[in-house]
Amino acid sequence: MSGRSIDEILGIQRRAFLRDGPPTLAERKAHLSALEGQVRKYQRDMGEVLSEDFGNRSRHETLLAETMATVMSLKHAKKHLASWMRPARRPLSRLQHPFASAAVHYQPLGVIGIMAPWNYPFQLALVPLGQALAAGNRVMLKPSEFTPGASALMARMLGEVFSEEQVAVIEGGPDVAAEFSRQKFDHLMFTGSTATGRRVMMAAAENLVPVTLELGGKSPVIIGEDYDLDRAAGSIALGKMLNAGQTCIAPDYVFVPEGKADAFARALSSRISGMYPTLAANPDYTSIVADRHFERINGLIEDARARGARIEPINPGGEDLGNQRKIAPTLILDVTDDMKVMQEEIFGPVLPVKTYGALDEAIDYINAHDRPLALYHFSDDKAAQRRVIARTTAGGMTVNDTILHVAVEELPFGGVGPSGIGAYHGEAGFRTFSHAKSVLRQSRFNLGGALRPPFGAGLERIAAMMIGK
Structure with missing residues (x-):
């Protein structure tokens, strides 16, 4: 400058x-x-x-x-x-x-x-x-x-x-x-x-x-009852861990069917461990950008822990991450809505997991909160896909993957409301x-004469044609 x-x-x-x-x-x-x-x-x-x-x-x-x-x-x-x-x-x-x-x-x-x-x-x-x-x-x-x-x-x-x-x-x-x-x-x-x-x-x-x-906002993921958890975990791991979760359309929390939270946690842990077998000296694993963001994310984890959540860090080598501002990928299970991690955009490598019974439970929960920048749905059930697309409002959506809609230049990218x-x-x-700019090019031959005073029968005939019976 x-x-x-x-x-x-x-x-x-x-x-x-x-x-x-x-x-x-x-x-x-x-x-x-x-x-x-x-x-x-x-x-x-x-x-x-x-x-x-x-x-x-x-x-x-x-x-x-x-x-x-x-x-x-x-x-x-x-x-x-x-x-x-x-x-x-x-x-x-x-x-x-x-x-x-x-x-x-x-x-x-x-x-x-x-x-x-x-x-x-x-x-x-x-x-x-x-x-x-x-x-x-x-x-x-x-x-x-x-x-x-x-x-x-x-x-x-x-x-x-x-x-x-x-x-x-x-x-x-x-x-x-x-x-x-x-x-x-x-x-x-x-x-x-x-x-x-x-x-x-x-x-x-x-x-x-x-x-x-x-x-931004809290971009949700819904995994359908019919969808393979390992396949979903692979896509979610990529979308969540890119830039250590510091992505506006990163999955912010995941809905899994009741009874499958632990199985999903194992699948995601396996996928992330394969991507990042080490963390501390791994050049592929990005640090948190600044001290205040590092402290904020750790604060979300500790708040959830204090309120009864199960905290499951994914650190395959059991390493001490020292002062590199790196946070191990962390799953949060048994989350409740009074936890800050469910109230604020996370913007880091932390993923809460919720469960649902019927699909409408997940849809109603999403609709009861601010409209997200992105939404992800994993299901091969076309009717379920149509239902989620029609019943939810989000800036954009990817079905059976995460974040890739942002790379399609033919699609508008933007949020809605708070996102x-x-x-x-x-x-x-x-x-x-x-x-x-709207441009009308008028011809020499037009109806303008009948539209100017003094009004008469010409305007009445035109109005009758336009209005009809």
Whole structure:
């Protein structure tokens, strides 16, 4: 970031946007290619700085969830951008508008503010950046202060290929973030916790800035009576343990049929032990990002223990994890709703297990709580699948797997209610960062004359045709 203030940079970008007008298809593709090139160029550095920021962050997880996810999103946008930009024609009533035409034109909004989180600092900054650029906008980006190495590298990566009037990275702590959220952007996107999202939305409301909020919540899993527990455990282990559970769509708690909690615990323990036979020196096992999050997660475990839960850590080597901010994967059985672990988003490698009798019990429990960002259902029973899909509301859903819906660029990604407002990814992201302008092209031959005073029999005949009997 230069020595300019946030509002000065905003002014520079807005003046540049008004001066240059909407970029062409070729210019937008060039911006996306430049961004893609920087991700490729710095992919090794991305893994290194994130491992430093976290204490240990699996470089392969960074390759998968940051580098690959971002590049695939940019490729998808370049492939489909021409069709996204094309005006969408709308059919007209030939009775009302006999010779007119109508279409929706997608225009860039102007200057977009993006506030990115720490858990996937590159993906959750650069994917929306790419979609905002695809829509023809200028962008100001505020990364998280929890991953300062990633923020500094991002500023370097973007500064090499974009001028400050096109893309600007704003580094800093909570005070800078608060000031950023109060700016008169044309749209503001925030990814983070529900509590912080509320504050961001309140700040944006001062200037009537529209927002997209990608939040979180307690994403549930329902394992059907018919489904093999070991198969489910394999998918749940992957979704839960990626980034040590520090994922907004990670499974947050699991419903298993009555009488199967212990069998599921054994299956999950076996699967996780196979993935992580050691923890302490294992480069694949990611640390918790900061001391306060480490203490918070341990506090959830101890609160559940004090309230009568069975705590089952999965530590195959029986290792002392020392001061690496690593928490062993932990199952919590016999949970009750008075435990904090069932009231707060966990965001760590801890998984409560609940039981249910009839499927409607699990559905009713989910519906009695805030709508989650994601929901997972394991069942080969098509009727049960349809029932869960129809009866529950969540931002997104994967059937017979976890988290993979986020990787499908053709699907909008977003929450509902406390788990988020709006959506992005693929065409949905292009639309989020565009203004849909309705355009009616009127012909010289139209009914306008009959619609103006002095009114007479012509208007009455038209009204009779429109209204009918």
